[in-house]
Amino acid sequence: MSRPPHDRPFLVLVVDDDPSIGTLAAACLKRDGLDTVLAADARACERALARSLPDCVLLDLHLPDRSGLDVLRHIKHRHAHLPVIMLTADVAVQTVVAAMQMGAWDYLPKPFDRTKLRATVRNAITQHRLTLRVSQLEREATGGYGDMIAAAPGMERLFQQMERVANSDITVLIHGESGTGKELVARALHQASSRSTGAFVAINCAAVPETLAASELFGHEKGSFTGADQRRVGRLEQADGGTLLLDEIAELDLALQAKMLRALQERRFERVGGRHEIKSDFRLLAATHRQLEDEVRAGRFREDLFFRIAVFELEVPALRERGDDVLRLAQHFLPRTLRLAETTEALLCAYPWPGNVRELQNALEHASVIAAHGTVRPEDLPRRIRNHPDVGRVLQATGTAAATRRHQPADDSPAGHAAAAPAALRTLEQLERDAIAASLARTGGNLSEACRALGIGRTTLYRKLERYGIRRPSTEGDG
Amino acid sequence: MSERESGGPGNVDPLLRPLIPGYLAARREDLAMLESALAEGAWLRIAGIGHRLAGSGGSYGFPHISKLGARLERAGEARDAAGARQAIQTLHQVVTQALAGG
Numbered sequence A: 001m002s003r004p005p006h007d008r009p010f011l012v013l014v015v016d017d018d019p020s021i022g023t024l025a026a027a028c029l030k031r032d033g034l035d036t037v038l039a040a041d042a043r044a045c046e047r048a049l050a051r052s053l054p055d056c057v058l059l060d061l062h063l064p065d066r067s068g069l070d071v072l073r074h075i076k077h078r079h080a081h082l083p084v085i086m087l088t089a090d091v092a093v094q095t096v097v098a099a100m101q102m103g104a105w106d107y108l109p110k111p112f113d114r115t116k117l118r119a120t121v122r123n124a125i126t127q128h129r130l131t132l133r134v135s136q137l138e139r140e141a142t143g144g145y146g147d148m149i150a151a152a153p154g155m156e157r158l159f160q161q162m163e164r165v166a167n168s169d170i171t172v173l174i175h176g177e178s179g180t181g182k183e184l185v186a187r188a189l190h191q192a193s194s195r196s197t198g199a200f201v202a203i204n205c206a207a208v209p210e211t212l213a214a215s216e217l218f219g220h221e222k223g224s225f226t227g228a229d230q231r232r233v234g235r236l237e238q239a240d241g242g243t244l245l246l247d248e249i250a251e252l253d254l255a256l257q258a259k260m261l262r263a264l265q266e267r268r269f270e271r272v273g274g275r276h277e278i279k280s281d282f283r284l285l286a287a288t289h290r291q292l293e294d295e296v297r298a299g300r301f302r303e304d305l306f307f308r309i310a311v312f313e314l315e316v317p318a319l320r321e322r323g324d325d326v327l328r329l330a331q332h333f334l335p336r337t338l339r340l341a342e343t344t345e346a347l348l349c350a351y352p353w354p355g356n357v358r359e360l361q362n363a364l365e366h367a368s369v370i371a372a373h374g375t376v377r378p379e380d381l382p383r384r385i386r387n388h389p390d391v392g393r394v395l396q397a398t399g400t401a402a403a404t405r406r407h408q409p410a411d412d413s414p415a416g417h418a419a420a421a422p423a424a425l426r427t428l429e430q431l432e433r434d435a436i437a438a439s440l441a442r443t444g445g446n447l448s449e450a451c452r453a454l455g456i457g458r459t460t461l462y463r464k465l466e467r468y469g470i471r472r473p474s475t476e477g478d479g
Numbered sequence B: 001m002s003e004r005e006s007g008g009p010g011n012v013d014p015l016l017r018p019l020i021p022g023y024l025a026a027r028r029e030d031l032a033m034l035e036s037a038l039a040e041g042a043w044l045r046i047a048g049i050g051h052r053l054a055g056s057g058g059s060y061g062f063p064h065i066s067k068l069g070a071r072l073e074r075a076g077e078a079r080d081a082a083g084a085r086q087a088i089q090t091l092h093q094v095v096t097q098a099l100a101g102g
Helices: A021-028 A041-051 A068-078 A092-100 A114-142 A155-165 A181-190 A210-218 A253-266 A292-297 A303-309 A325-333 A342-350 A356-370 A391-396 A399-406 A416-419 A428-442 A447-454 A458-470 B020-040 B043-062 B063-078 B081-101
Strands: A011-015 A035-039 A057-060 A084-088 A105-111 A172-175 A198-202 A242-248 A268-269 A277-279 A285-290 A313-316
Touching: A011 A021, A011 A041, A021 A035, A021 A114, A021 B020, A021 B043, A035 A041, A035 A155, A035 A399, A041 A068, A057 A068, A057 A114, A057 A325, A068 A084, A068 A092, A084 A092, A092 A105, A105 A114, A114 A155, A155 A313, A172 A181, A181 A198, A181 A242, A181 A285, A198 A391, A210 A253, A253 A268, A253 A303, A277 B043, A292 A303, A325 A342, A325 A356, A342 A391, A342 A428, A391 A428, A428 A447, A428 A458, A447 A458, B020 B043, B063 B081
Parallel strands: A011 A035, A011 A057, A057 A084, A084 A105, A172 A285, A172 A313, A198 A242, A242 A285
Antiparallel strands: A268 A277
16 A cells, blocks of 8 residues: 555554454555554544554444444544444444444454455545545645645645545644744644634743733633732633643743643643633644654653644744745735736845734735835845845845835835935836846756746857857856 | 454454454453353443443454353343353353464
8 A cells, every 4th residue: 555645554443342352453454555653442542543643543342431323423423534344243233324324434344354454444545545535636736725825846745734634523733933924823733624713722831921920821810919800711711612822832931831731631720719610622732843852851841731732843944044925925915906026026036034924914004005016125125134244145136136125115104205306217128137137046047947937048048148248147057 | 162253263364463462362351241241230331341242342353252251241231140150150261262362
């Protein structure tokens, strides 16, 4: 059987209280290169589903703590596409019909035939893989994921991983620099999950004062501390039936980490000043811009909590690693009445965006306020961006540095810009020159790519470079 | 009892060969539990063990263990001491013979 994306062996969750069934199923499926994880009861099954991403479930109808049909109902509710094969020594027609009506993929009477077990699991996994593939293609056709706009390979990888975990209850840790859109990723996961009808509750652990954090997370009872004049429902409780995002989780102080660990293990906790245990059924997502392993080593983050939340990790790429996504996002953030000048495009591609998508959005909001004549020119962007050394090189290559300096307002405010001379109409020659310079800057001086981008032949490009006196930026190779 | 019934060493699937000793050892533990359950009149425990044996024996190449498991499950549900005792004795023979047969 061919491997799933990311070269991870397919995984089968076997839920049966008889260890001999799990052992035998594991040995049979290993022949097909499949991994197995065993759960002896319904609770162990739920824990396994929060910590792993099975491609198929083998589920016994009789479990010590709950009926297999109850567990099947839960799985189909939370993991609609996950194929479940019922194992049953009870072949009463009504039981089998009930299981199939609830969405079981198939059933195998016990004692099971080993060959049939392998064939049924293979078929179920193939179908599951096709379902995932269809949703991937549908998503690719729309050019993004949820509200995220992207086409860069790094983002495509992220979307594929998100597809794997979206329709599950697995805990996900989202890494990424500040401003990369970690909350957007979390929202998209929530929207694509069976919990989308429930609440999406996000809390930024860095933004809550330490003294209020416990009350914010767990809630408090009236009179539990000075100022607690009424009962407050905390974020964990608000997320019941939905998804909880703990953003910047590394900023949670150690005392709260211990309390959080217990709440995450049991999905039970007490409000501050409360005596009653509150149950909340939420899916946990966590996000951080820090390397949590480093925080663990430094003693600032509990190792047990780290293992609890780092079940499946997603990395959101920095904007500077996303190539042309900068321009796609820029067009998205701009009002429809505005377009980017070629030199502005080159500038946006050259700037390293340390504040990532958030910084780009702010820069374009700034620019859209002061842009004139329907075009965003370099001088409309905030000064820190124009003055960045990487940007300076692009502007010099495109010959607009002087013009930018000439038109540079005294400050970045709209009023300051209004005082500057309005941009004059440029000739076609000037526009052509800018376009050629910008394409060279964007392609790092690669002539073949520049030709493709400009839609002209190489000979024409040589002629125009000579005519306009444009020098190629130094390159390692010119393709 | 035939070798086929007891699951002797005939045409044993190579996949099963390393698993069978562990499986049979676990059945020995089942036998001990069945005997004490019968002594205590713990009928549900007898039915439960019988149910598990019925579900696993055939998959390991011991169809007779599955049949005995089903008999034990029925005996447990019917509180049939004689039936349970007879099934336990036969199971004892099957497991012993299978262990001796390697």
